[in-house]
Amino acid sequence: MKKLSLRTRVVTGAAVVVAALGAGTFGAMSASASSPAAAPAAAAVKADTSNRNLQQTTHLTVAAATKAAQATLDAAKKENQRISVAVVDRNGNTIVTLRGDGAGPQSPESAVKKAYTAVSWNAPTSELVKRLEQAPNLKDIPGTLFLGGGAPVQVKGAPVAGIGVAGAPSGDLDEKFAQAGVAALAR
Numbered sequence: 001m002k003k004l005s006l007r008t009r010v011v012t013g014a015a016v017v018v019a020a021l022g023a024g025t026f027g028a029m030s031a032s033a034s035s036p037a038a039a040p041a042a043a044a045v046k047a048d049t050s051n052r053n054l055q056q057t058t059h060l061t062v063a064a065a066t067k068a069a070q071a072t073l074d075a076a077k078k079e080n081q082r083i084s085v086a087v088v089d090r091n092g093n094t095i096v097t098l099r100g101d102g103a104g105p106q107s108p109e110s111a112v113k114k115a116y117t118a119v120s121w122n123a124p125t126s127e128l129v130k131r132l133e134q135a136p137n138l139k140d141i142p143g144t145l146f147l148g149g150g151a152p153v154q155v156k157g158a159p160v161a162g163i164g165v166a167g168a169p170s171g172d173l174d175e176k177f178a179q180a181g182v183a184a185l186a187r
Contacts, residue, residue: 071184115164118150125150149174
């Protein structure tokens with residue numbers, strides 16, 4: 001009999017565990033569907049939340065991200081600026097992007113990159129521009145844009161989202177509008 005490599009044994013073992021868990025989940029689902037007792041489901045939730053291998057994170061809802069993006073567009077409109085705004089989650093995934101009327105074709109992509117940069121470093125992008133003097137290679141990180149216009153959304157000091165704005169004549173204005181989006185989430 002041929003001896004299996006460590007990698008093959010690990011992959012095979014993982015597949016068996018996944019299949020067993022899947023069968024157990026299917027059985028629990030079937031049992032839940034046929035019996036009104038909710039105790040097994042509560043036990044499963046309790047076991048999951050006490051697992052030290054899991055981490056809980058906070059994410060904005062689509063409604064909250066849209067509210068922030070619309071507040072950002074409204075702030076820019078009051079100053080007759082045509083911008084795009086993007087809101088990304090803690091992992092840098094885009095939740096919502098709005099391209100304002102008359103905003104330049106490059107602005108949506110720039111807004112996403114500024115939002116990603118702000119949430120990645122938990123700092124306004126105008127502050128990060130200053131860091132480039134000490135570490136110029138930061139600008140080489142894929143997906144980032146070190147220009148004013150990005151603001152982190154924080155909960156208890158930790159980043160949960162980023163708001164990026166592009167299209168105004170200066171990064172200071174872009175960032176001012178992004179901060180209006182952050183402020184809208186506090187209301």
